[in-house]
Amino acid sequence: MEISSQTHSIHDDADIVETCDKPEPMGIPTKDRSGRWARITFKILLSYHGGSFDGWQKQPGLKTVQGLIESSLGKFIDEKKAELLKDKGLPLEGCAVVAGRTDKGVTAISQVCSFYTWRKDVKASEIEDAINNMAPGKIRVISVLEVSRAFHPNFSAKWRRYLYIFPLKYGEEGEQSSQSEIYGEDVGYNVKDGDQTNEFDTHVGNGNFIVGTGKDGVESRKKSTRFKVSKVNQLLRRLERRLLSYKMFARDTKASRNIGPPTECYVFHARATETALPCDEKDGECTKVLCIELVANRFLRKMVRVLVATSIREAAAGAEDDALIKLMDATCRRATAPPAPPDGLCLVDVGYTEFDPLICLIH
Numbered sequence: 635m636e637i638s639s640q641t642h643s644i645h646d647d648a649d650i651v652e653t654c655d656k657p658e659p660m661g662i663p664t665k666d667r668s669g670r671w672a673r674i675t676f677k678i679l680l681s682y683h684g685g686s687f688d689g690w691q692k693q694p695g696l697k698t699v700q701g702l703i704e705s706s707l708g709k710f711i712d713e714k715k716a717e718l719l720k721d722k723g724l725p726l727e728g729c730a731v732v733a734g735r736t737d738k739g740v741t742a743i744s745q746v747c748s749f750y751t752w753r754k755d756v757k758a759s760e761i762e763d764a765i766n767n768m769a770p771g772k773i774r775v776i777s778v779l780e781v782s783r784a785f786h787p788n789f790s791a792k793w794r795r796y797l798y799i800f801p802l803k804y805g806e807e808g809e810q811s812s813q814s815e816i817y818g819e820d821v822g823y824n825v826k827d828g829d830q831t832n833e834f835d836t837h838v839g840n841g842n843f844i845v846g847t848g849k850d851g852v853e854s855r856k857k858s859t860r861f862k863v864s865k866v867n868q869l870l871r872r873l874e875r876r877l878l879s880y881k882m883f884a885r886d887t888k889a890s891r892n893i894g895p896p897t898e899c900y901v902f903h904a905r906a907t908e909t910a911l912p913c914d915e916k917d918g919e920c921t922k923v924l925c926i927e928l929v930a931n932r933f934l935r936k937m938v939r940v941l942v943a944t945s946i947r948e949a950a951a952g953a954e955d956d957a958l959i960k961l962m963d964a965t966c967r968r969a970t971a972p973p974a975p976p977d978g979l980c981l982v983d984v985g986y987t988e989f990d991p992l993i994c995l996i997h
Contacts, residue, residue: 675750675783676761678703678730679776684741684976686772691735702773703730703747706764712752733787733984734794737936739976744776744983746787793902793931793989795982798942798974800924802863802908861949863908863924868955869945870904870926877901879962882970883941884934899937902989903929905996906945927982927996929989939973947971 680703688696692704707728711719719726733746749761758778765775784790877898905927910920926942941958948957961969982995 673750673752673783674754674756675748675781675785676756676758677779677781677785677787678747678749678761678765679778680745680747680765680773681743681776682741682745682773683771684736684739684979686769687738689736689738689740690732690745699736699745699773700730700732702768703765704728706768707749707761709764710749710751710753710756710761714752731787733791734933734981736981737976737979740979740981742981745981746791746984748781748785748787750783787984790986791932791984792987793929793985794933795903795927795929795985795994796933796938797980797982797995798926798928798938799911799978799980800926800942800946800974801978802922802924861946863906865949865952866924866926866945867906869948869953869958870906870928870941872956872959873901873904873941875901876959878930880934880937882962882964882967883937883944885936885940885967885973897934899930899932899934901928901930903927903991903994904941905994907996925996927994929994936973939976939979940970942979943971943974946974 682699686697687699687702690699692698692701704727705725707730708726711726711728716726728749728751730747730749736742736745758780762775762778765773878901880897880899907925908922909925910922913920924946926945928938928941944961945958954960964970
């Protein structure tokens with residue numbers, strides 16, 4: 635049953651709500667704001683290369699986008715916070731709240747985060763320069779704007795758009811159909827019992843799936859990696875204007891996510907098409923790729939990559955067009971494919987107005 639975007643309910647997709655990541659109380663007139671209400675909030679729009687960082691979320695000993703940004707924002711925090719951090723022996727850092735945390739290897743074209751300070755002398759251009767100087771060529775600020783303190787990158791967002799690019803190779807001459815029947819990169823799985831974090835691996839080989847069988851060894855069986863782009867598109871389009879359960883299509887979430895009513899997201903747009911990357915100047919050859927565009931009000935951990943991998947797997951298996959819908963009734967997450975590699979995934983943008991289908995790249 636399809637549900638309109640006006641009648642569905644949504645759930646928060648944040649696994650952890652940090653102290654600086656809580657929505658602001660409303661109803662305080664601007665002219666009456668003083669003390670803790672007088673702080674200034676900046677909306678930061680930025681892009682970064684996923685392969686240059688260990689994901690968004692700050693982690694000890696790792697080079698992350700959040701860690702770099704918060705370090706650059708340290709010079710803009712107020713004196714009281716600076717003294718507090720110094721007394722605790724902590725580095726002088728600001729607090730950056732993001733629209734959606736990306737995994738290691740995932741690139742962002744237009745990510746959104748925010749930063750607030752009680753200092754009145756901070757300029758947007760200074761924040762932009764501070765971040766851009768931290769890792770030139772790897773991260774770039776698109777814009778910095780002063781916004782209402784009620785703005786929250788995550789909770790204020792109405793939709794997120796992702797694009798996944800999957801390399802293709804054609805079969806032998808004479809084996810292609812009028813719909814450009816193609817071979818995806820040969821796909822391998824290495825799934826161990828009880829492990830939900832294994833990666834979907836791409837490699838050039840003979841098309842075998844490797845399925846772990848625990849301590850008893852490894853079982854191999856032949857699987858077709860031949861699929862039609864049009865079939866992937868048909869599978870994905872059935873998800874549009876539907877509530878999609880996190881229970882089957884997310885990974886590495888808390889156990890509580892599997893208890894009680896399933897947490898769901900509303901899918902606005904899900905399409906696939908074949909295109910070619912710009913030709914190499916040396917050999918003049920263009921790389922054929924499968925592009926998958928997904929737009930929803932929110933996504934949970936690895937959800938986009940699981941949808942990509944599962945749609946390709948089902949297309950190769952010749953599944954019915956409603957195969958992805960039926961998978962929501964499964965009782966084990968192993969019914970869906972392990973996540974596709976993060977390298978092909980890109981966060982295109984985040985929207986704070988109602989979703990308009992005309993902005994989509996694939997129609």
